[in-house]
Amino acid sequence: MPIDPKPTASHYIGGEYVEDTAGTPIDVISAHSGEKIAQVHSATPAIIERALTAAGEAQAAWAALTGTERGRILRRAADIMRARNRELSELETYDTGKPLQETLVADATSGADALEYFGGLAGSLTGEYIPQPGGDFVYTSREALGVCVGLGAWNYPTQIACWKGAPALACGNTMVFKPSETTPLCALKIAEILTEAGAPAGVYNVIQGLGDVGAALTTDPRVAKVSLTGSVPTGRKVYAAAAAEMKHVTMELGGKSPLVIFDDADLENAVSGAILANFYSTGQVCSNGTRVFVQKGIREAFVKRLCERLDAAVIGDPMDEATSFGPMVTSAQRDIVLGYIEKGKAEGATLAYGGKIIIRPGNYIQPTVFTDVTDDMIIAREEIFGPVLAVLDFEEEAEVIARANDTEFGLAGGVFTQDLTRAHRVIAAIKAGSCYINTYNLAPVEAPFGGMKASGVGRENSKTAIEHYSQVKSVYVSMNDVEAPF
Numbered sequence: 001m002p003i004d005p006k007p008t009a010s011h012y013i014g015g016e017y018v019e020d021t022a023g024t025p026i027d028v029i030s031a032h033s034g035e036k037i038a039q040v041h042s043a044t045p046a047i048i049e050r051a052l053t054a055a056g057e058a059q060a061a062w063a064a065l066t067g068t069e070r071g072r073i074l075r076r077a078a079d080i081m082r083a084r085n086r087e088l089s090e091l092e093t094y095d096t097g098k099p100l101q102e103t104l105v106a107d108a109t110s111g112a113d114a115l116e117y118f119g120g121l122a123g124s125l126t127g128e129y130i131p132q133p134g135g136d137f138v139y140t141s142r143e144a145l146g147v148c149v150g151l152g153a154w155n156y157p158t159q160i161a162c163w164k165g166a167p168a169l170a171c172g173n174t175m176v177f178k179p180s181e182t183t184p185l186c187a188l189k190i191a192e193i194l195t196e197a198g199a200p201a202g203v204y205n206v207i208q209g210l211g212d213v214g215a216a217l218t219t220d221p222r223v224a225k226v227s228l229t230g231s232v233p234t235g236r237k238v239y240a241a242a243a244a245e246m247k248h249v250t251m252e253l254g255g256k257s258p259l260v261i262f263d264d265a266d267l268e269n270a271v272s273g274a275i276l277a278n279f280y281s282t283g284q285v286c287s288n289g290t291r292v293f294v295q296k297g298i299r300e301a302f303v304k305r306l307c308e309r310l311d312a313a314v315i316g317d318p319m320d321e322a323t324s325f326g327p328m329v330t331s332a333q334r335d336i337v338l339g340y341i342e343k344g345k346a347e348g349a350t351l352a353y354g355g356k357i358i359i360r361p362g363n364y365i366q367p368t369v370f371t372d373v374t375d376d377m378i379i380a381r382e383e384i385f386g387p388v389l390a391v392l393d394f395e396e397e398a399e400v401i402a403r404a405n406d407t408e409f410g411l412a413g414g415v416f417t418q419d420l421t422r423a424h425r426v427i428a429a430i431k432a433g434s435c436y437i438n439t440y441n442l443a444p445v446e447a448p449f450g451g452m453k454a455s456g457v458g459r460e461n462s463k464t465a466i467e468h469y470s471q472v473k474s475v476y477v478s479m480n481d482v483e484a485p486f
């Protein structure tokens with residue numbers, strides 16, 4: 001029997017659940033059945049104030065703990081998450097509609113990895129000693145930024161809450177996290193678990209709401225940093241608002257990433273890579289390689305095998321562990337994707353697989369493949385954020401590099417070839433932050449993740465994230481008399 005997804009209350013502030021029913025109701029609708037499964041209320045100005053006050057009041061004492069002490073709490077939270085993987089995975093599936101088969105291995109586990117990794121790093125966040133002439137020296141210290149705001153997208157609610165919270169807290173910051181209004185449930189559990197693990201009240205707070213609540217948090221003068229995972233249009237707004245107040249930012253935004261398959265690629269692996277790059281999470285992954293450039297010599301075999309493999313997708317109830325392809329997160333997102341499919345057909349692309357809504361309750365749509373896609377088509381230029389793979393033919397390496405880079409985005413990119421010299425040469429030329437050779441869409445916590453160009457600013461995960469959640473102070477110490485000109 002799956003868990004009951006209803007949260008104790010809408011918000012989590014100062015180490016406890018908090019409700020304010022004066023806020024606009026936000027319904028949580030099952031992607032599978034279309035039924036309402038929970039409801040939260042958007043944060044009122046009083047709730048926003050309470051969360052920012054709690055985070056502000058907790059920050060100095062949290063930063064004053066040793067890194068080892070903070071890290072111990074984060075690592076304990078990781079252990080609790082792993083012990084409760086099943087219930088957290090079921091909640092993720094309720095929140096998003098992603099198959100339990102996926103969420104059992106990809107969401108709470110990835111969140112726990114972040115808490116464990118940054119918990120481990122917290123004790124090592126030290127400064128440098130820089131010798132100067134005459135015995136003088138400079139030392140540096142790494143300091144917290146203060147109160148950080150996290151704004152989440154709906155495709156990975158547990159992971160995003162942890163990928164932002166873990167490095168922020170490791171560095172001595174406190175956080176107010178606002179999940180996507182579409183998936184408000186999972187972040188509340190992360191806050192609850194952090195409290196259980198020993199995080200002091202106010203260190204990690206969660207409040208609900210739409211863009212207006214995100215905007216109020218972004219512009220509040222008490223906030224030192226805003227970390228957004230979302231679309232490029234939202235990123236432009238949030239970055240501009242944060243810049244006006246000279247706040248730090250991390251922008252994890254959208255993409256239209258290229259996946260390049262050369263004639264000499266292992267066919268089965270290339271098809272597996274294209275499936276991971278387009279149909280995992282029903283295509284709702286930011287780094288998806290949705291422009292699949294296939295060299296002419298392998299193109300026919302690739303499309304044939306891809307369509308055969310798609311026949312093996314088990315489409316159905318995401319709570320059934322046999323299901324490998326679930327519904328889309330909302331009916332609105334499904335309709336956006338159906339609109340793109342119509343545009344692809346109207347532009348003259350060939351519909352090679354799928355393309356239809358599945359008539360049943362919930363937001364089901366077939367995995368879809370277009371061939372004969374050209375670079376100028378809308379389906380090759382805009383982020384669809386759904387299970388639509390576009391096959392583009394190519395002949396030469398130089399040609400495909402130029403075409404792969406001809407986009408405003410730069411989140412990810414991949415190449416499949418057995419010629420490793422070519423693989424490294426091509427990947428070096430791809431203008432994207434998260435790249436793959438002979439695989440796709442893996443995001444281990446030890447590796448930086450994030451985009452170039454319009455796809456983002458800053459990186460999540462890895463030691464690099466520490467740079468984005470802390471600031472360096474340098475102190476010059478004189479060991480000599482002070483010389484002055486007069």
Ligand SMILES: NC(=O)c1ccc[n+]([C@@H]2O[C@H](COP(=O)([O-])OP(=O)(O)OC[C@H]3O[C@@H](n4cnc5c(N)ncnc54)[C@H](O)[C@@H]3O)[C@@H](O)[C@H]2O)c1
Binds near residue numbers: 235251
């Ligand atoms: N690069 C990454 O790591 C990554 C990961 C996951 C998703 N994404 C991207 O996220 C997008 C899908 O998610 P979405 O539809 O939830 O994105 P979105 O941009 O609509 O919303 C993201 C978040 O921003 C908030 N928001 C909206 N307007 C705001 C404003 N003016 N000020 C402050 N906050 C505001 C929303 O309420 C939500 O919490 C896709 O483009 C996808 O590629 C990127």
Ligand SMILES: CCCCC=O
Binds near residue numbers: 155286441442443
């Ligand atoms: C591969 C992990 C991607 C997370 C963003 O959607």
